[in-house]
Amino acid sequence: MDPENWITHVSLQGRIVELYDDRDLVDIDRIATHYTGQQYRVRDRARVTALVDVERWHGWGRIRGAT
Known part of the structure; x- marks a missing residue:
């Protein structure tokens, strides 16, 4: 954003x-x-990572139509 x-x-x-x-x-x-300069603070919940094959995207605002 x-x-x-x-x-x-x-x-x-x-x-x-x-x-x-x-x-x-x-x-x-x-x-x-990257965003806060600190580790994620909620340490007691399970997390998963999903790798996504992006098939399409759409932009709004200044980046609309950017490649």
Whole structure:
């Protein structure tokens, strides 16, 4: 999302090609650290990671039609 234009975002559609447990919270921590600079704070819930084969996407706002 564009922090200066809340309506700008991308929607992805596709199918899951791999699904696995994120038992050690490695994937969620990587995402949380990227956005917040800290590990994901909820440590007592199960997490899964889905790898998606993106078949199409749609954008709104400034990125509409970007490739």
